[in-house]
Amino acid sequence: MSLYNKIIKKSIWVFHASASPCNNCDIEILDLITPGYDIERFGIKLVGSVRHADVLLVTGIVSHKVAPRIKQLYEQAPKPVFVVGIGTCTIGGATFKQSYNRAGAPLDKIIPVNAFIPGCPPKPEAMIDGIVKLLGTLK
Amino acid sequence: MIFKYLFYLLIFPGFLFVSVFGMIVGWVDRKVSARVQFRVGPPFFQNFYDIFKLWGKEVILVKNSPYFIFVIAPIIAFASVLITSTLVGTAFFFNLGIGGDLIFIIYLMIIYSVALILGASSTGNIYSSIGAGREMKLLLSDELAFILVILVPIIHAGYKIDLIQILDYQQVNGMIIGSASGIIAFIVGIICLQAKMAMVPFDIPEAETEIIEGTLIEYSGPLLAFWKLSHFMMYVFMPLLLVILFWGGISFASIGSIIAGVLKYLLIVVIMILIKNTNPRVRIDTAIIFFWKYASPLALIAVILAILGA
Ligand code: SF4
Numbered sequence: 001m002s003l004y005n006k007i008i009k010k011s012i013w014v015f016h017a018s019a020s021p022c023n024n025c026d027i028e029i030l031d032l033i034t035p036g037y038d039i040e041r042f043g044i045k046l047v048g049s050v051r052h053a054d055v056l057l058v059t060g061i062v063s064h065k066v067a068p069r070i071k072q073l074y075e076q077a078p079k080p081v082f083v084v085g086i087g088t089c090t091i092g093g094a095t096f097k098q099s100y101n102r103a104g105a106p107l108d109k110i111i112p113v114n115a116f117i118p119g120c121p122p123k124p125e126a127m128i129d130g131i132v133k134l135l136g137t138l139k
Numbered sequence: 140m141i142f143k144y145l146f147y148l149l150i151f152p153g154f155l156f157v158s159v160f161g162m163i164v165g166w167v168d169r170k171v172s173a174r175v176q177f178r179v180g181p182p183f184f185q186n187f188y189d190i191f192k193l194w195g196k197e198v199i200l201v202k203n204s205p206y207f208i209f210v211i212a213p214i215i216a217f218a219s220v221l222i223t224s225t226l227v228g229t230a231f232f233f234n235l236g237i238g239g240d241l242i243f244i245i246y247l248m249i250i251y252s253v254a255l256i257l258g259a260s261s262t263g264n265i266y267s268s269i270g271a272g273r274e275m276k277l278l279l280s281d282e283l284a285f286i287l288v289i290l291v292p293i294i295h296a297g298y299k300i301d302l303i304q305i306l307d308y309q310q311v312n313g314m315i316i317g318s319a320s321g322i323i324a325f326i327v328g329i330i331c332l333q334a335k336m337a338m339v340p341f342d343i344p345e346a347e348t349e350i351i352e353g354t355l356i357e358y359s360g361p362l363l364a365f366w367k368l369s370h371f372m373m374y375v376f377m378p379l380l381l382v383i384l385f386w387g388g389i390s391f392a393s394i395g396s397i398i399a400g401v402l403k404y405l406l407i408v409v410i411m412i413l414i415k416n417t418n419p420r421v422r423i424d425t426a427i428i429f430f431w432k433y434a435s436p437l438a439l440i441a442v443i444l445a446i447l448g449a
Contacts, residue, residue, distance in 0.1 A: 008192050008195070010182075013189075035177045035178045040169070040178065040179075040180060043185050043189075052352070052363060076199070078198070078360055079196075
């Protein structure tokens with residue numbers, strides 16, 4: 001395991017990209033930084049600009065309008081960057097399975113995805129677990 | 140001779156000491172803020188991990204923008220912060236002036252802000268232009284108060300603009316904070332530092348939740364690391380400057396006096412962190428009104444008192 005991978009595990013800045021969700025997953029993501037869960041103790045920080053991001057958290061079915069923008073966001077992020085799909089929406093569409101406005105099903109048809117965290121919405125514990133598992137794959 | 144200066148600049152009290160110590164103080168800031176909000180807070184080495192990680196990330200330059208200014212701005216800012224901290228540090232620890240007085244320090248502090256404005260406005264990003272505009276307004280509002288604050292110890296020391304002469308004066312005549320003008324200027328000085336370091340309530344240019352880090356929005360990788368590191372270094376030299384100007388620096392005569400010197404520094408840092416955590420962010424117009432209507436006249440009163448000898 002290289003030194004750099006060892007360090008990047010301890011300092012993960014996440015960017016929250018909302019790609020037409022029902023907003024419930026977004027609220028659960030915000031729960032992560034509240035005193036109850038406090039992911040800052042793992043060095044995880046929510047950043048506002050995609051240029052500072054190490055992990056993109058994507059929520060929602062990706063609608064036709066959002067798809068090019070999500071691609072653009074992925075290209076704008078400085079590499080190495082990881083993508084995590086949050087919620088069943090990014091995998092199977094959840095409530096919006098039948099929607100006419102679904103560009104990519106699942107999300108990894110549009111951008112490369114490193115991990116999916118299913119749930120509608122996933123519990124904050126599940127998200128922490130998912131991100132920790134993703135970092136466990138880093139060699 | 141040249142090696143001595145290089146040692147001052149690069150090792151102690153320059154780059155190595157100030158950056159390591161600054162990151163530790165930055166951790167104290169994050170930890171205390173977390174405890175105030177009933178959170179656990181980051182681990183001790185968090186800021187070191189962050190900076191190290193940024194060095195390995197990609198640098199993205201903005202298409203159709205003057206790259207040169209974009210790249211050189213963080214380096215200029217870092218250099219000016221480094222020189223300031225070396226000057227302040229040698230005066231504080233060795234009681235030694237290595238060329239450069241208060242006017243020079245004021246200029247270097249402005250250069251940091253100017254570099255931030257140039258770097259932010261070179262990207263053409265709308266949020267970063269808003270941030271640059273706000274930084275400029277903040278600079279205009281806090282600069283007058285800050286210069287007036289610095290005038291007070293200068294007048295007390297008999298119109299000397301050298302840090303060492305101000306320290307010498309305080310050794311003989313007692314600390315400047317003991318006088319009426321000194322205590323007023325000291326309080327205004329802490330508020331000015333808050334604005335100079337862009338800490339809440341004056342984090343208007345960076346406003347994370349509002350204009351998403353404003354000035355730094357387009358910076359990534361090592362260039363961002365330079366900005367973050369300069370900001371951590373400010374945690375060290377800004378309070379030290381106040382200790383030198385008003386509180387008589389530190390003396391290495393006995394253990395007690397060393398502890399007293401460290402406590403002075405820590406007290407200022409803790410006051411700044413508590414101000415940060417108990418105040419909401421103000422609007423830019425409120426900040427200008429605050430500095431021009433209340434802080435600057437207060438500092439002016441202190442200057443007049445100092446001239447009258449109080
Ligand atoms: S997964 Fe469920 S909760 Fe999350 S955005 Fe989709 S529908 Fe909403």
